[in-house]
Amino acid sequence: MVTNKLITLLPDLATFIVVVNEGSFTTAAKKLGVTPSALSKLITRLENALSVKLFERTTRRLLITDAGKKIYQQSTIIVEAAQQAIDISSLEHTVPSGTLTVAAPKAFLTIVLQPLVTPFLTKYPKIQLKLRASDGDIDMIAQGIDVVFRLTDKPSEGLIMKEIGKVHLKLCASPEYIKNRGCPTHPQQLSEHDCLYLGETAIDHIWEFMKKDERHVIAVSGRYAVNHSQMRLNGVKDGFGIGIFPDFVIKNALQNNEVVDVLSDWEIKGNYAGVIAMQYAQNKYMPSRLKVFTEFVTAHLMQGTFNEGAVNTE
Structure with missing residues (x-):
């Protein structure tokens, strides 16, 4: 049931998502066309309304709290659902668009994923692809990652996981x-x-x-x-x-x-062995750009590169 409080909070939650994605009040304020001080007051208002602390603020860094991460996950679902509603009434719904950020270990990114970049971007010209080479642990929410590839025997819990091969x-x-x-x-x-x-x-x-x-x-x-x-x-x-x-x-x-x-x-x-896990957040309303990317990678790697012997999929 929609309440007055929910309606009041929706714009603030959408703004909160922008702050998390941008990683700072300054860059988020610039993107939203407001001042950093006004944005800070809005987040404080949201914290008071929710009775939780969303960020740990220092002079150098803006860190999202554990409670903030949980609220971010749920807020993202709400915003994505709203975007889906907008897309339904738009012809652009059939054209995947927007920014997709993907993280993977350096060697896997260079050798396996890099050859797929040109054909993917050529097929989906309205998608902006950001690739990040990372061999360490990934905090998908804090780092704004949509898809992460891991070479491991222990994929992260709480995320959707597609196994697209094995590495020995x-x-x-x-x-x-x-x-x-x-x-x-x-x-x-x-x-x-x-x-x-x-x-x-x-x-x-x-x-x-x-x-x-x-x-x-x-x-x-x-x-x-x-x-x-x-x-x-x-x-x-x-x-x-x-x-x-x-x-x-x-x-x-x-x-x-x-x-x-x-x-x-x-x-x-050792490290970098086990299943090749493609992981992303659980979301009933999967953005079309994420859907086409996961399908594209799965089709090309499971039916192409890996079956040719790059990675053992038995």
Whole structure:
């Protein structure tokens, strides 16, 4: 049942969404055509009406509270529903439009998603696509993300998830390195080899291997560590040692005999492996731009790139 209070709050909730998406009162005020002080007063009025604190305000940052995140989720549903109502009476309803922000790990974004950008934007000329490379945790609400791709065995709960493939980790080295140093036949022998690792954390040089009930955790070392997949692959090609990569990263290098598989009969445990999860917020009124993007990616990756061997989908 629609109440007077709800009708009064709707404009303020819509404004609140803009502030969250923009990340600051200044940029949100500019977009809305009001002053930052007027916008701040409006948010304070909304906080008083809802009896909750929506933001933690400092001189440098504007942080949304946990309660604010929940209200943002529900407010977005309301606004999207209103937009759907507007679209129904508009011919533009048949043309997906607006901004779509997508986040994914750097290597996946570059190798797998980047080739889809041109055909997608060509097919949907009214959609503005923003891509963000991120290998860390993503707060979709705080960062204004519509779709996030994760390579993991533990997709985020509370989000819709489409599995569009699987990623396995592979160990590889250059033929020249194997010729000069020999090829390890057991994970424990890696301690005698030069290895390339990410260097992001203090435990990146700890590698875990599984074969049936057998498990080995090995501390490796080497002269070169870099958290950029292509640079690390170039280091392997140049003979600096043995490296671990998601299989889609080294697909072409393997096919071109630039690198060779090492310990291929062992399963490697680690980050950036598992299902390829495409996730987005639950929303009964899915925007058409989000709908066409998820359908486009699913169709191209499950029927195209991955089935050609970039990623194992078995």
